[in-house]
Amino acid sequence: MKELNYNIKFIDKKRYLLAKKSSTKTILFLYTKYGWDKALNNKIKDYEAFFYIFGSIDPKCFDFIVPLTIEAEEYIATHRNLFPKKSYSIPSKFCINTCNNKRKFYNYLAKNGFVEYFPKINSNFDYPYLLRKEIGVNGKNIYIIENQNMEMAYKAKFASKNYFTQEYIHGQDEYTAHIISTNNKIIFFKVLKFTFQEKYFIKGKKYCFNSKKEINHNEYKPIFEDILSTMNYEGICCFNYKVINKSIKIFEINPRPGRTLKYFINEALASYVDSIVEY
Incomplete structure (x- = not known):
């Protein structure tokens, strides 16, 4: 049996050994900052989960x-x-760099015939x-510009090469699609x-949103699959979008995994493991 390496908590070592003894599969979640362990605490079934930087x-x-x-990717x-x-599935460095930069991603969509969806x-x-800034998370460094005074207030950011302007898409509903892709096919949606x-x-x-619910958007699944397949995307990702006149923006x-994946974590893990073992 493999022994755990350095910086392992005693309580984790005990759980690990018990999992191995009972033939329970172990999953290591790697992250940068604390918080994910609390989000997924007591939600994971069928596996023994461990969270480490x-x-x-x-x-x-x-x-x-x-x-x-x-x-971590x-x-x-x-x-x-x-x-x-056979222990993980991650996107290529090209996919990570392209998708993590909002402007690069837009340019990629435009170059590959998907500009209508952006x-x-x-x-x-x-x-x-x-x-908005090219790279950011959780809505940080994105500003709603409503008048000329705001344009003056953010003059330095307007002049920065790290920022760009974007059309505001109206509507009170916004969607997050959690996806696992492998071999150019979406296997979790x-x-x-x-x-x-x-x-x-x-x-x-x-x-803060007023309400949240799962919906069926399978009609848009082929669009996401086409986008991901053009870059041979492997692993987990999430899209944020709105729907205007039955067209996605x-x-x-x-x-990477979006935090609200926690609502489907066990289904997602089953698909994730299948993508590693079967493909």
């Missing part, structure tokens, strides 16, 4: 590896020799419109609808 524990001790952050991509081949950028927009009270909002920490793709 990447680089702090020997991954070869575990049956499966799930990177929860982009930094990049760590695996750079140190593949440390990880058993809001316009860097044009002369009516108010309101968005000023769950969508949540978030409804907001505010007329103008940015999904994230600043604005994608704000971003996160090349």
Whole structure:
């Protein structure tokens, strides 16, 4: 039996040994900052779950590896020799870099014939419109520009090469599609609808949604599959988008698990493990 390496809590070591004794599969969740363990606490079935910052524990001790952050994915991509081949599924470095940068992702969509599914950028927009940073999470560094005074207030950001402007898509409903893709096929697809009270909002920490529910958006699944297959995307991701006149407008793709995946975590893990074992 493999022994756990350094920086392992005593209570985790006990759980690990019990899991091995009972032939329960172990999953190591790798992340950057604390918080995911609380989000998934007591939700995971069929596996014994462990949560550690990447680089702090020997991954070869575990049956499966799930990177929860982009930094963890990049760590695996750079140190593949440390990880058993059939223990994880991650996007390529190209996919991570392209998807993590909102402007690069837009340019990729435009180049590959998907521009109709993305809001316009860097044009002369009516108010309101968005000023957003190329790279960001949880709605940070995105601003709703409603008038000329706000344009003056964010003058430095407008001049920065790290920011771009984007068309504001109206509507109180925003959607998150949680996806697992392998061999250019989507094998896991769950969508949540978030409804907001505010007329103008940015999904994230600043604005709280009024309601949340799972919905069937299988009609849009082929679009996401086509986008992911053009870049040979492997692993977990999530799309944020709105629907206007039965057409989707994608704000971003996160090349990592979205936090609301916790509502489907056991179904997702089953598909994730299948993608590793069967393909």
